[in-house]
Amino acid sequence: MKYLVNRVEFEYLLFLIILKNKRGFLVTNLINVLRLAAIVEGVSLLILLFIAMPLKYYFGNTEVVPVVGMTHGILFIVFVALSSFVCQQKDWSEKFFILVVLSSMVPFATFLMDRKLKSLN
Numbered sequence: 001m002k003y004l005v006n007r008v009e010f011e012y013l014l015f016l017i018i019l020k021n022k023r024g025f026l027v028t029n030l031i032n033v034l035r036l037a038a039i040v041e042g043v044s045l046l047i048l049l050f051i052a053m054p055l056k057y058y059f060g061n062t063e064v065v066p067v068v069g070m071t072h073g074i075l076f077i078v079f080v081a082l083s084s085f086v087c088q089q090k091d092w093s094e095k096f097f098i099l100v101v102l103s104s105m106v107p108f109a110t111f112l113m114d115r116k117l118k119s120l121n
Contacts, residue, residue, distance in 0.1 A: 031121045034086045035114050038103070041079040042110030044072040049107055079104055090120075 052068040055061040080101055087097040103113040 029121065030086045030089060031117055034082055034100075035117045035121075037075075037079045037082050038100075038110040038114050038117065041072075041075045041104050042108070042114075044068070044075045045104070045107060045110075048072045076104060 048065075048068050052064045056065045083097065083100045086092075087100065100113060103109040
């Protein structure tokens with residue numbers, strides 16, 4: 001199956017993103033990188049839905065949504081590309097890949113997906 005990102009594009013993407021764990025070492029486990037991306041993307045969705053959108057529609061503050069929305073959009077694209085690459089490297093099914101991507105579109109679902117990814121690690 002051909003996923004959205006090939007190896008060269010993903011290695012360049014990882015080169016741009018430096019991830020460190022508690023001891024300061026680079027995170028080399030792909031599933032842990034995907035878990036971290038899922039958490040960050042999930043938090044950005046929650047901030048967009050429960051902080052930025054109410055600020056816009058209830059308080060008239062329209063300056064927050066473009067910034068938070070753009071940040072969330074970039075994190076979403078990175079998450080989809082990363083999940084595509086990890087699913088390809090780990091030989092996960094297309095169905096699981098779709099489930100991972102759909103989890104990023106539902107509030108709080110990325111945290112449930114984190115549990116599943118942790119069990120696969």
